[in-house]
Amino acid sequence: MKTVIVTPPVTEPVSLSEAKAQLRIEDAFTLDDDYISALISAARDRCESYCNQFFTQQSLEIVFETKADGTVDLPYPGLTVNNIIYVNQDNIPTIIDPSDYVYSTIGQKLEFLSSFDSKGWLMQVDTTAPASIYGVQMAIKMIVTDLYELRTETAVGVSLSDNPAVKALLYPYRLSLGV
Numbered sequence: 001m002k003t004v005i006v007t008p009p010v011t012e013p014v015s016l017s018e019a020k021a022q023l024r025i026e027d028a029f030t031l032d033d034d035y036i037s038a039l040i041s042a043a044r045d046r047c048e049s050y051c052n053q054f055f056t057q058q059s060l061e062i063v064f065e066t067k068a069d070g071t072v073d074l075p076y077p078g079l080t081v082n083n084i085i086y087v088n089q090d091n092i093p094t095i096i097d098p099s100d101y102v103y104s105t106i107g108q109k110l111e112f113l114s115s116f117d118s119k120g121w122l123m124q125v126d127t128t129a130p131a132s133i134y135g136v137q138m139a140i141k142m143i144v145t146d147l148y149e150l151r152t153e154t155a156v157g158v159s160l161s162d163n164p165a166v167k168a169l170l171y172p173y174r175l176s177l178g179v
Contacts, residue, residue: 001075002063006124009056012040013133014140022141023148036148043143047136051173053077054127055136062123072110072121077175078128079103081110086118093122130173139169 019036020027048054053076060079064072081103084096100114110123142163 001065003075004061004063005058006061007059009041009044009058011056012037012044012140013055013129013137014040014044014144016040018137019141019144022145032148036144039144039147040140042147043140046143047139047170047173050167050170051136052175053173054129055133056129057127059124059126062125064121064123066112066118066121070112070115072123074108074110075176076127077105077108078130079105079108079125080128081123081125083124084110085122085124086116087120087122088117089119091119133173135169136173139166142166142169 016033016037017027019040020029023036025032025036044055059082062074066072081098084101085093086096087093096112096116100112102111102113103109104111143166146163
């Protein structure tokens with residue numbers, strides 16, 4: 001399964017003003033605003049990767065294979081399925097009618113009610129942000145602080161590791177942890 005972001009998020013879970021408050025930077029100081037905004041996006045991306053879910057609304061394309069039983073286990077919660085396209089043996093892409101599949105948001109499972117002679121599948125979906133992400137917002141602010149204050153991967157005379165407070169805040173949001 002491969003996921004491609006088609007339309008990136010328009011808003012972030014943490015605003016520039018909130019990040020600046022965390023950093024104890026006055027709103028009037030705007031010299032680093034672009035840099036801090038980039039750090040917010042990088043921190044959100046890091047949290048999404050760690051938790052295996054999305055915390056903002058965005059559009060994705062997911063390339064997938066069906067299982068023998070005609071189902072697909074989707075990797076992320078909170079997806080709204082817009083289109084499912086299959087490429088037949090003649091390389092012709094076709095949009096599947098929504099009456100030909102059932103999508104269960106509870107089990108994150110897509111079940112096809114018809115069979116298709118397919119070489120490949122593409123799903124166009126939108127993500128939705130979870131209702132409550134206070135822990136994620138705090139983790140993003142902490143990551144932004146670490147990145148803003150250190151500005152490099154290493155610092156002389158300082159031992160750097162993942163922030164255990166960030167991991168503790170994000171742990172309840174982690175999905176599909178494996179074994």
